[in-house]
Amino acid sequence: MIPILRTVAEMRALARVWRKAGQTVGVVPTMGALHDGHLSLARRARRECDRVVTTIFVNPKQFNNPEDLKKYPRTEAADAALLATVPVDAIFAPGPEEVYPEGFITTVSMAGVAQPLEGHMRPGHFDGVATVVTKLFGMTLADRGYFGQKDWQQLQVVLRLVRDLNMAVEVVGCETIRETDGLAMSSRNVRLTPEGRTKAPVLYAAISAAAKDIRAGQSDRMAIREAAETMRAAGFERVEYIELRDAETLMPSDDPARPRRMLAAAWLDGVRLIDNIPV
Structure with a gap:
């Protein structure tokens, strides 16, 4: 015990x-x-x-x-x-x-x-x-x-x-621990409806696609805008932010020579979900 x-x-x-x-x-x-x-x-x-x-x-x-x-x-x-x-x-x-x-x-x-x-x-x-x-x-x-x-x-x-x-x-x-479909584990996930739970992995998928596009040369702004549109189309009520920031200071960064992080927060089923990935 x-x-x-x-x-x-x-x-x-x-x-x-x-x-x-x-x-x-x-x-x-x-x-x-x-x-x-x-x-x-x-x-x-x-x-x-x-x-x-x-x-x-x-x-x-x-x-x-x-x-x-x-x-x-x-x-x-x-x-x-x-x-x-x-x-x-x-x-x-x-x-x-x-x-x-x-x-x-x-x-x-x-x-x-x-x-x-x-x-x-x-x-x-x-x-x-x-x-x-x-x-x-x-x-x-x-x-x-x-x-x-x-x-x-x-x-x-x-x-x-x-x-x-x-x-x-x-x-x-x-390291972030994820469900098999990519959703970051969180105590708040239990508040999602069954339908919301099927939509929630779109957050990780959208920012992952944006990060891949940025690494391939697409503009940061365009990649982030497409990620937000993907999430809204999937049923997210609101995308609070998707930002590419310096990994340590969290200040805006357009310097790929420094470690950067893409961070996001969005609402689904009245639940606020957050996630982030390296870029």
Whole structure:
């Protein structure tokens, strides 16, 4: 049985025992509703660290839409059963009052890489991410933190956060795990209707085709426009953005000599889907 820890005091006491024994601590931060993408992070942490903690915390500070927070799936018992297959050494699942006790007034605010794209569409989102990641790393005494590349901008935010604040944590970015039809695994996918689920892979297919066309010499703008048209024709209600950006800074880039990333966000069945690929 994997211990489920509810308080910072419990988590720190266990982590200190591990650290005193010279063991490394790998942490996989999640908001629960786990799938194979999350498990792939935990398995990598298992291979690379002596001890593995998966955190489960639906962070209210990174939701700018209260309805989205309310609808976010909470499946702790099922999550624990999945994590037992890895297995991890502990689950840290604090309540909001433990993470943000009465009188909490501190926020980690980020500019630069946190401002465009998701930062623009979801004001305050990355401040919420930066704040909770800073706290989780401190609570768990992490040596390494594992994050998926599906949330590419989030990964770049965390990398910059750790660098700027001189945290003694190695951030490990792991490959996006996809369904057999290409759809990036996400906890939000369960909210798609059966019909929407058949349409959803068009997001990945459209940006993949655009990236291929750009590599073949087509103009960035034309390739992106065709990708957006493909998605709308497939039934996506709205394409929020498809952008070609510098992979590290997330600033607009027309320099193929630097690593670039195509990032997209779109709505289907009232569900917001995101994805990204290298170009």
